[in-house]
Amino acid sequence: MTLLWTVAFFTTAIAQENRIPSKGFAVFSADGQFKPYEFTRHAVGDNDIEIRILYAGICHSDVHHVRQDWAKEQFPMVPGHEIAGRIVKVGKNVTKFKVGDLAGVGCMINSCGECEACKENREQYCSNVVYTYHSHDQFHDYEFTQGGYSNNIVLTEKFAVKIPDNAKLEKVAPLLCAGITTYSPIHAVGVKKGDKVGVAGFGGLGHMAVQYMVALGAQVTVFDITENKRADAKRLGAIRYVNVNNPEDLKGLDNTMSFIISTIPANYDPYMYIKMLKLDGQLCIVGLPATANTPSIRIDKFVWQGGRKVFGSQIGGIKETQEMLDYSVANNIYPEVEMIKADGATITDAYQKVLDGKVKFRYVIDMSTLK
Amino acid sequence: MTLLWTVAFFTTAIAQENRIPSKGFAVFSADGQFKPYEFTRHAVGDNDIEIRILYAGICHSDVHHVRQDWAKEQFPMVPGHEIAGRIVKVGKNVTKFKVGDLAGVGCMINSCGECEACKENREQYCSNVVYTYHSHDQFHDYEFTQGGYSNNIVLTEKFAVKIPDNAKLEKVAPLLCAGITTYSPIHAVGVKKGDKVGVAGFGGLGHMAVQYMVALGAQVTVFDITENKRADAKRLGAIRYVNVNNPEDLKGLDNTMSFIISTIPANYDPYMYIKMLKLDGQLCIVGLPATANTPSIRIDKFVWQGGRKVFGSQIGGIKETQEMLDYSVANNIYPEVEMIKADGATITDAYQKVLDGKVKFRYVIDMSTLK
Numbered sequence: 001m002t003l004l005w006t007v008a009f010f011t012t013a014i015a016q017e018n019r020i021p022s023k024g025f026a027v028f029s030a031d032g033q034f035k036p037y038e039f040t041r042h043a044v045g046d047n048d049i050e051i052r053i054l055y056a057g058i059c060h061s062d063v064h065h066v067r068q069d070w071a072k073e074q075f076p077m078v079p080g081h082e083i084a085g086r087i088v089k090v091g092k093n094v095t096k097f098k099v100g101d102l103a104g105v106g107c108m109i110n111s112c113g114e115c116e117a118c119k120e121n122r123e124q125y126c127s128n129v130v131y132t133y134h135s136h137d138q139f140h141d142y143e144f145t146q147g148g149y150s151n152n153i154v155l156t157e158k159f160a161v162k163i164p165d166n167a168k169l170e171k172v173a174p175l176l177c178a179g180i181t182t183y184s185p186i187h188a189v190g191v192k193k194g195d196k197v198g199v200a201g202f203g204g205l206g207h208m209a210v211q212y213m214v215a216l217g218a219q220v221t222v223f224d225i226t227e228n229k230r231a232d233a234k235r236l237g238a239i240r241y242v243n244v245n246n247p248e249d250l251k252g253l254d255n256t257m258s259f260i261i262s263t264i265p266a267n268y269d270p271y272m273y274i275k276m277l278k279l280d281g282q283l284c285i286v287g288l289p290a291t292a293n294t295p296s297i298r299i300d301k302f303v304w305q306g307g308r309k310v311f312g313s314q315i316g317g318i319k320e321t322q323e324m325l326d327y328s329v330a331n332n333i334y335p336e337v338e339m340i341k342a343d344g345a346t347i348t349d350a351y352q353k354v355l356d357g358k359v360k361f362r363y364v365i366d367m368s369t370l371k
Numbered sequence: 372m373t374l375l376w377t378v379a380f381f382t383t384a385i386a387q388e389n390r391i392p393s394k395g396f397a398v399f400s401a402d403g404q405f406k407p408y409e410f411t412r413h414a415v416g417d418n419d420i421e422i423r424i425l426y427a428g429i430c431h432s433d434v435h436h437v438r439q440d441w442a443k444e445q446f447p448m449v450p451g452h453e454i455a456g457r458i459v460k461v462g463k464n465v466t467k468f469k470v471g472d473l474a475g476v477g478c479m480i481n482s483c484g485e486c487e488a489c490k491e492n493r494e495q496y497c498s499n500v501v502y503t504y505h506s507h508d509q510f511h512d513y514e515f516t517q518g519g520y521s522n523n524i525v526l527t528e529k530f531a532v533k534i535p536d537n538a539k540l541e542k543v544a545p546l547l548c549a550g551i552t553t554y555s556p557i558h559a560v561g562v563k564k565g566d567k568v569g570v571a572g573f574g575g576l577g578h579m580a581v582q583y584m585v586a587l588g589a590q591v592t593v594f595d596i597t598e599n600k601r602a603d604a605k606r607l608g609a610i611r612y613v614n615v616n617n618p619e620d621l622k623g624l625d626n627t628m629s630f631i632i633s634t635i636p637a638n639y640d641p642y643m644y645i646k647m648l649k650l651d652g653q654l655c656i657v658g659l660p661a662t663a664n665t666p667s668i669r670i671d672k673f674v675w676q677g678g679r680k681v682f683g684s685q686i687g688g689i690k691e692t693q694e695m696l697d698y699s700v701a702n703n704i705y706p707e708v709e710m711i712k713a714d715g716a717t718i719t720d721a722y723q724k725v726l727d728g729k730v731k732f733r734y735v736i737d738m739s740t741l742k
Binding site for chain 1: 649656662668683
């Protein structure tokens with residue numbers, strides 16, 4: 001017994017000793033002020049990789065987490081689940097990667113591996129999934145996970161994806177969330193050439209959805225609340241842009257679409273979109289407003305507009321994320337990014353611009369500028 | 372011009388002259404008091420049939436219409452859209468029926484015939500559908516349609532279905548609404564042997580859903596709010612009965628079912644059922660509470676329980692209604708009915724019992740007792 005305790009003590013001590021120093025930017029309360037933060041990550045285990053982070057995207061859901069829009073959160077919090085970087089260390093059992101490879105990390109860094117969802121390669125629906133940040137990692141003493149607004153990250157190789165060498169690396173990070181979140185349901189419902197489809201909300205997620213569906217040959221209508229994005233929608237291949245504040249734009253769209261994906265992060269009327277679905281059409285919800293501003297669908301609406309389906313979708317499994325990444329690079333589908341410096345005041349300012357609708361599509365933090 | 376006017380006048384006069392006298396029971400306001408009512412129906416046109424009504428079911432939606440639970444209504448109103456009877460007259464172009472045949476009528480008596488929904492044999496989703504009652508018939512000078520709590524009905528043969536001679540006629544009427552409303556989505560989603568499925572609300576529609584899914588070999592769990600129906604659920608083949616007011620009954624059901632059909636006509640928590648769906652599971656809404664008591668689903672729930680779908684379904688097309696009727700008779704699947712007399716006070720009383728949850732499954736009015 002004494003021996004066991006001693007071994008356990010040394011093992012823990014060694015694990016503590018080998019923890020990886022990390023630095024980045026955290027918020028220390030819901031006030032949204034980013035400041036430099038130093039912390040440690042768990043040691044590189046036998047199946048783990050350590051990635052030096054080069055780019056981190058700012059997702060609207062990062063803003064929701066920081067502001068506690070969905071739930072009470074733990075601080076300090078380092079957000080960031082759109083991560084692209086280069087591997088600097090691998091554990092002895094790692095086979096998928098070697099030092100020097102490019103790798104990406106999205107919203108998850110682990111899951112139970114045993115439930116139905118995990119067995120179906122849909123780890124995002126595992127009830128024990130470990131999120132990249134704002135999560136407690138049951139595989140590492142329930143340590144609080146910290147995200148990609150930092151210089152490095154350590155995780156099991158299983159939850160990292162390979163970034164092709166010919167990728168436009170500075171644009172890859174947002175594919176890990178905005179890309180897969182739209183790619184997954186679009187491919188799950190089988191959008192195909194000639195389909196009349198819609199994208200509600202033309203921001204980070206929305207402009208990826210447009211590109212994926214245009215690539216499939218669908219006729220894409222884009223919905224947003226501003227005139228500022230009309231030209232961008234056409235440029236990305238949409239056949240129609242609807243400013244929903246303009247009643248004229250909305251005419252003639254009821255019962256016309258086979259699929260609409262809603263990426264809207266603010267309050268809106270979901271039934272307006274359900275009415276645009278033709279028979280057997282589907283509305284997929286991927287964008288989420290703050291809980292207090294989240295709209296509802298009264299269930300009789302489903303009956304009055306019978307034969308149309310509504311579902312939600314979360315990111316995608318790791319296997320599908322790799323497929324999405326390979327597909328995106330092969331088809332030159334990337335987010336449109338505005339690069340910002342790794343600096344507390346700059347990130348704080350970027351968040352405010354996201355809230356004010358002043359970011360067109362996606363901010364990406366150039367983590368190589370971290371001092 | 373004069374000639375045309377004269378022809379039009381005589382045509383109208385003849386049509387008026389040949390109108391069919393009808394008598395039944397109507398409510399004259401939302402007070403729910405049924406009283407004898409005499410009126411006329413349009414003449415039997417070349418494609419029409421006249422049915423002497425033998426049985427008329429009382430559907431919960433009749434109660435909603437009478438009480439104006441969903442919308443303002445026109446009175447006097449003769450409800451009834453679960454109709455079984457015998458043909459007494461046929462127009463000269465009628466081919467599907469002959470005098471003496473048994474025929475059934477459900478919720479619709481006509482539709483445009485030209486839209487996508489009509490072309491797909493899903494006339495219930497035609498935006499110009501003519502309902503059996505509470506509707507204005509654009510094919511007959513927008514006359515106000517009156518339903519099955521009456522001695523006869525006249526409609527195009529296209530919207531009547533053939534009742535097999537070996538049917539248990541006194542039980543057939545509720546199949547025309549409660550039967551098809553459950554049969555249609557159950558077959559559309561492809562419920563099959565071994566599937567774990569649920570039926571929420573074990574009344575007129577619910578007890579049909581149980582029988583259809585048991586017949587397909589599914590493992591059916593029934594949900595209701597009373598202990599009174601526990602034995603009935605088991606008797607009809609359910610493997611489990613859940614009294615949702617009993618927290619113990621609800622344990623262990625999350626993420627287990629591939630399909631749940633909700634027939635509940637009162638307020639409830641739809642998210643409780645969405646949580647019971649496993650990945651790719653579907654919740655179908657067919658029951659509707661009064662608008663004021665209709666629950667909503669906040670759209671973030673779709674995302675948190677991603678990969679599950681919600682849809683509504685209305686009855687079924689005429690072709691599918693015929694298929695359902697043939698299938699039900701061939702498989703001895705019928706509603707459990709309580710027969711009541713065609714009498715104003717009796718119907719009024721039956722409505723109150725429906726509202727009080729005192730009818731077990733379905734009242735059917737024996738229209739042959741009409742005096």
